[in-house]
Amino acid sequence: MNFSFSQDAKRSLTFSLDACYTGFYFWLGNFTLRLGGVDVNKSGSQFFYPYLVPTSIGFGFVLSNYISWHTPFDEFSQIDDTNHTEHELKDLTV
Numbered sequence: 001m002n003f004s005f006s007q008d009a010k011r012s013l014t015f016s017l018d019a020c021y022t023g024f025y026f027w028l029g030n031f032t033l034r035l036g037g038v039d040v041n042k043s044g045s046q047f048f049y050p051y052l053v054p055t056s057i058g059f060g061f062v063l064s065n066y067i068s069w070h071t072p073f074d075e076f077s078q079i080d081d082t083n084h085t086e087h088e089l090k091d092l093t094v
Helices: 007-018 086-093
Strands: 002-004 025-026 031-036 057-062 068-070
Touching: 002 007, 007 025, 007 031, 007 057
Parallel strands: none
Antiparallel strands: 002 031, 025 031, 025 057, 057 068
16 A cells, blocks of 8 residues: 655556556545555656646556556646656656
């Protein structure tokens, strides 16, 4: 179980929903609760995942047989490139 108020946690939640990692996901503003899924900063990946869920309140789930559902929205929001830390910018240039 992971809960946080950071944008990185919201990126991890969005990535887990997008990539269909088994879990339950809830977000309310900057608060996120993630049961399952992956942490994009600790996954060993060499890329920066630049998307966030576009709604301020929502939840979603992915079951082990890849049945999934989340609060309806058209597309993920892209993060503005000017708000990245030095580590994140390094990931963008790889």
